[in-house]
Amino acid sequence: MKRAFLFYSILLVAGFETFAQSNKNTLWYKQPASNWNEALPVGNGRLGAMVFGNPEHELLQLNEESVWAGAKVNANNPKALQYLPEIQKAIFDNKFKQADSLAQLYMVGTPSRVRSYQPLGDLKLDFQWNTKPENYTRSLNIQTGISTTKYSINGNPISQQVLVSAPDNCVFYRIEGGKNALITTTISLSREKDVKVKAYPDGRIEMEGQIIDGVSDKDNSNGPAGAHMKFAAEARVKLQKGTFEVSGSNLIIRNAEVVEIVLTGATDYSLAKLDFDRSISPIASCKAILNKVKNSDIILRHTAEHRAMFDRVNLDFGADSLAKYPTDVRLNLMKQGKLDNGLIALYFQYGRYLLMGSSRKPGVLPANLQGIWNKEMDAPWNSDFHTNINLQMNYWPAEICNLSETSEVLADFMQQITIPGAATAKESYGTKGWTMHHLTDPFGRTSICDGTWGMTPTNGAWMALPVYEHYLFSGDKKYLKTTAYPILKGACEFLMGFLTLSPEGYLVTNPSTSPENRFKLPNSNETSTLTYAATIDIQTINAAFDYCIEAAGILGIDADFIATIKAAQKKLPPVKISSSGTIQEWINDYEETEIGHRHISHLLGLYPLSQINPETPEFFEAAKKTITRRLSQKGGGTGWSRAWIINFYARLLDGDKVYENINVLLSKSTLNNLFDPHPPFQIDGNFGGTAGIAEMLLQSTNGTVRLLPALPGAIPNGQMNGLVARGGFVVDLDWKNGELINVTIVSRQGNPLKLNYNGKSADFKTSKGGKYTLSKDLVLIR
Template sequence: MIKKFAFYLLITSAPFVSKSQEKDLKLWYQQPATTWVEALPVGNGRMGAMVFGNVQYERIQLNEESIWAGKKISIDNPGSASHLKEIQQLLLNGENAKAHELSTKFMLAIPNRFRSHQTLGDIFIDFGLQGSPKEYERNLDLSTGVATTTYVIDGIKFKREVFASGPHDCIVVRITSDKPNSINCKINLSRERDATVNSYGQNSLLMNGQIVDVDDSNGEGGLNMKFGAILKASSADGTIQSANNSILVKSASNLTILLTSASDYSLPKLDFDRSIDVKAACDKIIANASAKQYEEIKKSSVDKHRELFDRVTLDLGGNDLSRIPTDKRLNAVKNGSADPQLIQLYFQYGRYLLIASSTSPGVLPANLQGVWNDHYDAPWDSDYHTNINLQMNYWPSEVTNLSETNESLFNFIDAYRLPGRETAKGMYNAKGWTMHHATDIFGKTGINAAIQYGVSPLAAAWLTLHLWEHYQFTGDKKFLKERAYPIMKEAAEFVQTFLIEDKHGRLVTAPSMSPENAFKLANGEKHQITYAPTIDIEIIMALYNACIESAEILKSDQHFAAGLKKTLTRLPAIKVSPKTGGIQEWIEDYDEAEPGHRHISHLLALYPADLITPDQPELFAAAAKTLERRLANGGGHTGWSRAWIINFYARLLDGEKAYENVVALLQKSTLSNLFDNHPPFQIDGNFGGTAGIAEMMIQSHQDYIKLLPAMPQVWANGSVKGLCARGGFEVNMKWQNGKVSECSVTSKQGNRLKINVNGKAIDLRTKAGQTYKLL
């Protein structure tokens, strides 16, 4: 029953922000970073830097998104298509070992590995200072994107600011003191491999680089990516001289350092573009930035950042502990203390990191480490894992009002359609496009690493659901027609031509796996490769539902939609395991080889999809049982896995368990600079954690908006401004004692608003651009 509800239009929106929230937007520390994972990150989407805050000898580690080893090569195994039917039949017959053997021989990529994203290098600044600093502090202001270090030596107060300017496309370092002519330092630009650094004019350094790869198990070597960087120093007074790979600064009252970089990578080509003049690109950026005063550069950078960041504010109540250093607050939480404001800081840190690693001028999406990586051979190559991790990076984008951060992801997905078509045809004799569990920036869509990890043929189909979600949140029909639907349709075409019939007449995927988990056969053998794992069925259901609804919205492609509807009737059902009472993970009710496995892929239907809701009580209860069993066996032991569990419990409407896992994420998988710890550092847990906290406050996947669906008692009083909901709505609310006390909703598209507030169903028509106060 829809209830009538009185409402009125707001002329101005309420602030919904407490004083404690305004104070608590800084990570801050009383000592410099001693390791990379203690440093503080800044980024502009394309470039990143890690700021250590050392007093005598500062290090600022640098990254550029496209600095990758390797090159574009075809990796698809030429034997795949001719052996596919044999492998599929072996799986249908239960001969998994033989199927695994043949798949390794005829389906695994050649070569089966690819190379890593790499560090750009470092800026080192030697200040030659003697004595111990006093009043030391380093901090990162999430609201401005500026990392600041301050200290006093010999009675002189020094201040350093570091940020990554989006408008001016460079890393900016500003050093000042309260005593004139007191800044003396030596600046070095350094990279250990494949580059030289030399003096470039009176006050600049030029890095020239080209990655040189040797022939090895990762494939053919060669002279690959070209890249470069320019560092320029300037001051209002004093002297600046460059020589070799150093700049010497004497008697300056202030110092500004600009650093930019470039490569000859082209996303449309998924390859090098040797027509790109790397040095000329850097020269142009530095010239444009140098024409501006420091304060102008800083203001434009902060303004751009705040336009995105300030859209959402959050206050979860609790005591104001912002005067306590962040690492000490985190340690207190690890020792059992409650700190709601640290959780709200963590939430906003996730939004900050997404802005810093996935906005213009960046072109590539955030990788496993965002845009921060100090390695030449990074853990998991700092690559794009598409069997959960890349998807998780963008879970907070829509709900936390950062829709623009998706642009690089969408462009990446679109670019991969071309190699994905070749893989679909060459490996599977199928139409459409596909990719598997991991890739680099050179268009690799085949099965890499190993069969037991790499067989995820519906990874592309899962990725395309981000485009559908963007439409759901924005209502942008032009986007749906011109971008989202063509990409989703082509992924669905792959599935339609990839599916085969099993002995029960069902349409199934083969070969495939439940990402990276193993099962036991009756004879005790452990396997991962199989047919029709539950995650595949759930992805197909979600994708086909999106395509069918898109065709209805666009009033087109009805014949294609009819084919998808027919296929949906022949898929295996999502089942409850008679053995465990949880969601069955595989086509057969196998015993789990690792009941506490980090992947919980068979719950994709619960989150991020919307296939398991309270409207399916048996599956809903089984999903809860699945989580209970996973956690009882040690599950959630990686940061990203724990973050996914938060989202699961939020969808299960269990605020207390969701909160327990937020705390566990901080206690077990968070580093002192609040980076997520896989271990080692991996950024997806930060993004998944932020999404999970949002999901506890607002949900909109069931055709209506539900406020405070999973609110724990410890957050009984609070407020949030700017969270978004499907249908094109932006929500502000306050709550007391777990109940909404104030609420306003802004309609961006003029769609019908259906919302549940404190158990009351509200249904009203809206006009685009107007705000409705509901309480």
């Protein structure tokens, strides 16, 4: 045991002395977090903690992915199918106000809202030092996934580490003072409400609870009240030297050289049921996890497993002269107009780190609006799974950034969602297949929520697209057959039943919206969100049909069904260019009520899809005008919207605009801990920004892998290793003075490869596992 303590001490000191100078993957600060938006996140996909780094009153705010208010309920409006034809007719007749009133009464879900994701609780340590701490620094090494706090007491060094281990499925806390700085502290585990806490003289603290949902309003639109999710947490404290003492529900530690805490949490949630499973005991689950933990090598196991994922990708934008400054200082300098390519590279890797921390095994739920980190009982937008851009954006970096297993969590969740989604398709629309609308929760809500602006019946098809994308990158035919294709086919079955004939003779969606946006009716003061065949629907349907046709061909199945899809696809309305020269957002050339709206849904075909590309020059130019028009009216005001714009400009091959908007994202939509605010904090901007930085270096669309397609002039030199292209190609790049030096590609699947760089092309066969190095002229070197 003493050897382990000595090893950790050496590791801490050696690592800390060099992090600020040499570790480009470290966030660091010279003061504790003064609020939650300055705390540092650690997570393992199931458990999360925000570390404040306060040397006198330390706080770890804790989360467990399934601690949600609410309950499973069939919220499909029982009158939806009866009134659907009347609503559709009103929309076709341009009687939008009538359609909206009917839809609000007879299609919006009952209940119409969901309840919130909630925190697990707080772990607090109140220290009793005999003098004020000095020489303070705190850091988060995203390469190792360890948050470190260091300071001195009377000249004696104190070292604190916090991590959340995936192999051991627990939070691990360690503080070392040594013989000359003995630790006396009160340790507590607490939660704002709905819990009972008990401390034990052997160093355990147990917290058990059950969320009690009250009546939220007079019609209880958030769902039924009552005793719902059960949860628990347990902390186990170990000491080197020192003593325990129980004081109420707290533990008092006196005169310890080292204090270690292992903590885990659990609920009685079951993904397979999308519901509680009362046969699960949360406290028993905690004990089963902690009984397996061996403190002696927990850091080694965690670091090895974490780095095995993180180190797949390296990004270097040249000399980093500002690394000597703390992260918050660097960010403030950027807000003052200072360019900081090193901070951009750190931000990119931080997005990968956050995705690892909020969507991976041992977790079973995808990253929500705040990833996994939330301090509020009633979080902004309930911190739910928002599916009209936000959940999709969370997974934009998953495949290209070599974190493919993070998207498998999403796919597993979507498999379960198809079950209530099938009920919604049948009960609300009278169709086969499955669908969902603009949000969901762990209980599988797929009905229309939040009023008629949540009437987005093609969101099921939209969510099927990233599930299929995992196959395009991985080439896993078993996954295609058992997971991706059934989800995709079910979404297309719904679309085939939902599409209806429009007055113009097209097959269209009705009702339809362009997410959260409204238009003005000609010669009227009336506005509407409802329409038919919004452009995003047509782009989504075309992509879903194309993917389904491709997947069925690979599997050699469903020829008759595919024939009906192909016939229907020919009858879809075309995407149009409006009178302003932009991509038209609705079926008719309506005027927006808000030109600078945060959603730019009619450019889904540009990114993440690739229907708009240089080979469609008229639409390519119209897409540029669409973004220019949005930005001219203060568009991109939210973090995630600005992140989307970065990806748009990458696809438009405009590196300088990419760079300009990355700088806007960092200077206007980034908090001191590098979290992205909507505002407030919403993690999709982090993920979208990371995807955009990757997209400027590597693109793989329409059968071609493009190298440095949108390299900014402000990043003339750099190196990238480990990004992944569709078809299963792992790419390493070096560039200097704005030009490619060489590229090395490893072919995971042995697919044919078509490369493009700066107008030059190369097309050759590869073998599985083959490694290929090419010059800047794309000539094969070896």
